Amino acid sequence: MPNASTRPKRVRRNRRAPREDPARNELVSRSLESAQQCLFNQDYGTAFVHYLLTLNLAPVLKDFARESFRFTLFKWAEELDSLGRVQDLFDCYEQALELFPVDEVIVNSMGEHLFRMGFRDEAAGHFHKALKLKPDFPEAKENFYRVANWLVERWHFLMLNDHQRNRKYQQAIQKAVRSGCTTVLDIGTGTGILGMCAKQAGATEVYACELSKTMYELACEVISANGMKEDIKVVHMKSVEMEVPRDLPQRVSLVVTETVDAGLFGEGIIESLIHAWHNLLLPPQSSQDPSRSAAETGRVIPAGATVFGMAVECQEIRRHHRLCVSEAGDLSLLAAGGLHSPVSCSPDADDSSEPYTTERLSRLPGGYSALTQPFQALDIDFNNVQELEGLCTREVTRFRLPVTQTGVLDALAVWFQLHLDEENSLSTGPQEDTCWEQAVYPIQTRSNFTVKPGDELRVEVSCEDAYLRIRTIAVVRDGRAFSLEDSDSGSGPAGGPRAESVAEAEAQLCSALSSLQTDSFGDQACVLECSEIALLNNTHYHQSFNRALDKLLASISDGGPARDPLYVLDVSEGFSVLPLMAARRGGVRAYSSVEKEQHQAVLRLLAQGNGVQQDALEFWLNHVEDDSTVLQRPDAEKLWSAIILDCVETCGLIRQKLLEKATLARCLLEDGGRIFPQRIVVYGLLVESDTLLSESAVQGREPTLGFNIAPFINQFTVPVHVFLDLSTLQCKRLSQPVELLTLDLMNSNETSTHRQVEVQVTSAGRLTAIPFWYQVHLDEAISVSTFTQDSHWKQAAVVLQHPLQVTAGETVLLGVHLHKSSISITACREGEGEGPAAMDSTSSAHSLA
Known part of the structure; x- marks a missing residue:
């Protein structure tokens, strides 16, 4: 008899298929x-x-x-x-x-x-x-x-790898906290390192603020990983927006910050400290009430700074900030007016101008020469709120600097001593091994002023808009002052007679300023990017294009029935005189892609000054609605005789979608027409360079000041270092240059998308990077290199995440890959295959800009 207590098993029925609707x-x-x-x-x-x-x-x-x-x-x-x-x-x-x-x-x-x-x-x-x-x-x-x-800008890696900077900040914070400053605000915390130093030193309350969302999230990760999540409160906001008690329960006794750039004030430290003293910090120590303890008074680390400067001669600075040549190819530039870079402290400078640029002087190609002794330009106390508030209205300070060496006056170089406290300081000077660069204030004149011992420079220092502004306004020789500024006033700012032109100055003083150019550039002024000025100063580049254009247009004209006119299209990025060079030839219609009205006006002036007919030059982007139509025909019946492509970015990378543009351009060429350049050969070599490593990622296995930071910030490591000056890079070369890849813009079948290159090691060492550059072939006989002293291009380098130890005589295999104009490079020893040492070089990484 079956078990009466056994329940019947439930059988799952198959669901009915949904009805068709x-x-x-x-x-x-x-x-x-x-x-x-x-x-x-x-x-x-x-x-x-x-x-x-x-x-x-x-x-x-x-x-x-x-x-x-x-x-x-x-x-x-x-x-x-x-x-x-x-x-x-x-x-x-x-x-x-x-x-x-x-x-x-x-x-x-x-x-x-x-x-x-x-x-x-x-x-x-x-x-x-x-x-x-x-x-x-x-x-x-x-x-x-x-x-x-x-x-995550590259200087974050440099700062964290700057052991001296880290240690001195830590010592200053420890001293302040132990003296009683136990409530701390870290302004612009970055990775959170200074706030963690304060907590480690014994601070009871630590707060931090960070404007960048990415750095804020990174700081939160780092602080949590180091077990201080409950001890340090991080807020995502600017310090000048913080209030007590909304963001801080009460005023703090110590502010720590490193919101300083190469020009000291460029990151807004003055504004943030004024706000902090009025809203976030306890009052400073007062001589009227010396009985107050450190816990009852406020202070700032760094305590202050002293700014230094000197005049320098530097050809590299000169060729990026003012026109140094009178012609490009066979094109006279005299009608262009005054061309200069957007870096200017002139009172007439527009809002887009920057008062200074930054350079690491010790690495500039060709070096630099000091023309004066260093002078103390400014001293600032960050613990004196009245001094901070009076900085912008402080009277202009004037200096007289004796010239100590003969040379061309190119710039004022500026650095500072950052006083963390009475005992600890950091220098950003050009001879220091530091994470900071120096501020450079180029001389914006139309001529090269040669100064010599016995001359005197008159310099003005001001802090308008809380920016450090330093100008050389005059050169004094034999008691006569000659202005370096283009001014319409009756006398120069230095109080002496204003020289109406360089030629007039030389007429007044036969022996004065002997190297001044006497060419007149007219009254026009035009601002170009620094890279565009360096391009104009690249004589070999324009001479090579001139010869290549001559050959091509002559071959087309001689190759059959007369075709009048010939059409030339230049789609270079930014300012380019190449269309004018083509338009000067009879029977040529040149089309320029220059967009800015000011730049078009300069090209029209140059056309007029060089006898180019008005209808021989047109600005193509004035007639197109979007970038996708740039590579089009001038009319339905005509094809291009030459199309000039801008193939290499100034930073040293191949331009985005270059091969796609070349494919389209080939379809628009007439018989015998050419793309310029015809092909590009990529070269590279093996190097050992600790400098490139330190600028690419936090190095070493030891925690930074005992804190675990590297794994978090190194997520933002990029495998390619750009804007590189290979000629001055601190490195050991481990091989001879080798050809890595060829991009044939006239024949896609000749462009391989993958190559394995064997490189013979010539010196033993650690393979840390593979710098690369290009030989740009305009035709079979004429080429220009992106790695020469007068090149307006920089170089780039693949940086290996895991360096390879190599010995002389062995072979390293480089895997070179091409994907949509993006070059990647991997490295391994012969016989090992591609391993973890390989990192990518993303040559189109600037495509989003």
Whole structure:
């Protein structure tokens, strides 16, 4: 008899298949058909709406429609972007990500839009997410490297690798805390290191603020990893927006900060300290009430600074800030007016000008020479709020500097001594091994002023707008002052007679300033980027282009029936005189891609001064609506005789989408026409360089001051170092230069996308980096190099995350890869295969700029 207590088993019934909904299916079918038809008609907005309806109703179609949906989204986003409909653009991306939340291509594309619109932190999050979804996604990798350079600037690595700087800050903080300053605010905390030093020294309360969202999140990670999450409160805001008791429970007794740049005040330290003294800090120690303890008074680390400066001669600075040549190729530049860089302390400088640039003087190609002894330009006490408040209204200080050496006056170089307290200080001088560069104030004149012992420089120092401004306003010789500034006033600022021109100055004083140029540049003035001025000063570059153009146009004219005119298109980035060089030849119509009206005006002046007919030069971008139409024909019946492509960025990387542009350009050439350049050969060599390592990542296995920081900030390590001066790089060369890759812009079949290069090691050492540069071939016989003394280009280098120990005579295998104009390089010993020592060089990392 069966067990009566046994319950019958429940049998799971198969669920009934969902009923077919003919009406729903019909709607999906019609919407999909409408989406495809609208896409065919280039009605991307309507196509996008139909795709959204289709895929929301029928998710099963996602895989089928993914590529078409992506294409539609990207095209519609481009239209919305061009119309300025930013909110609609991001709404579309949000809708797309609801459908495809793990689509790395859509995530990356949204990051690109965010970056271009200035939302760098948000863009970084999308690029990082895209890489997590697909770690080998090259576009996301390149974009993340680019954003990493913006979000975590390279000087963070240099600072953390600067052991002397770290130790002295730690000592000053320890001393202050032990003396009774136990409540601390770290302004601009970065990685949180100074705040952690304060807590480690015994501070009872530590607060920190950071404006950058990325650095704020990084600081939170670092502080938590070091067990201080409950001890240090970090807020994501500017210190000048902080209030008591909203952001701080009470005023603190110590502010620590390192918000100083090469020009001392450029990161806003004056504004932040004035606000801190009025709102966040306890009152300073007072002589009227010496009985107050350290815990009842406020103080700042650093306590103050002393600024020094000297006049220097430096050809590298000169060629980046003023025109040094009178012609480019066979084109006279005399009609251009005064061309100068945007770095100027002149009272007439516009808002876009910067008072100084920064350089590491010890690494400038060609070096520099001091023309005067260093002088003390300024002294500032950060613990004196009245002095801080009076800085901007302080009277201009004037100095007279005796010239100690003969040379061309090119710039004033400035550095400072940062006084952390009475015992600890840091110097940013050019002879110091420091993480700081020096501030450079170039002399903006139209001529080279040679000074000699016995001369005197008159210099003015001011702090207008809390920026340090230093100007050399006059050269004094034999009691006569000659102004270095272009001024319409009747007398020079130095009180002496104003020289109306250099020629007049020499006429008045036969022996004075003997090296001054006597050419007249007219009354026009135009601001060019430093790299554009260096390009104009690159004589070999323009001579080479001139010869190559001559050869090409002559060969086309002699090769058959007369074709008048010949069409030349220059799509160089920025200011370029190459179209004018072509237009000077008879029977040529040249098209320039220069966009700025001021630059177009200068080119028209140059055209007039060089006898170029008015209709021989046109500005092509005035006639096109978007960048995608730049490479087009001048009219339906004509093809280009020459198309000039800008192939290499100034920083040393191949330009984004170069090969795609070359492919399009080849289709638009007439028989016998050429792309300039014709091909590019990439060269590189093996080096050992601790300098490149320290500028690329936090080095060493030991924690920084005992804190675990490196694993977190090194997430933002980028594998390529740009704006490199290989001629002055501190390194040991481990091989001879070798050819890495050839990009043939006239024949895509001759361009290989992958090469394995054997490199013979000539010296034993640690292989830490592979610097690379380019030989740019205009034709078979004429070429220019990006690695020469007069080059306006810099070089770049792949930095290996894990250096390789190599010995003389052995072979290193370099894997060189090309993907969409992006070059990557891997390194391993012969026979080992590509291992963890390899890192990528993302030559298109600047594509987002």
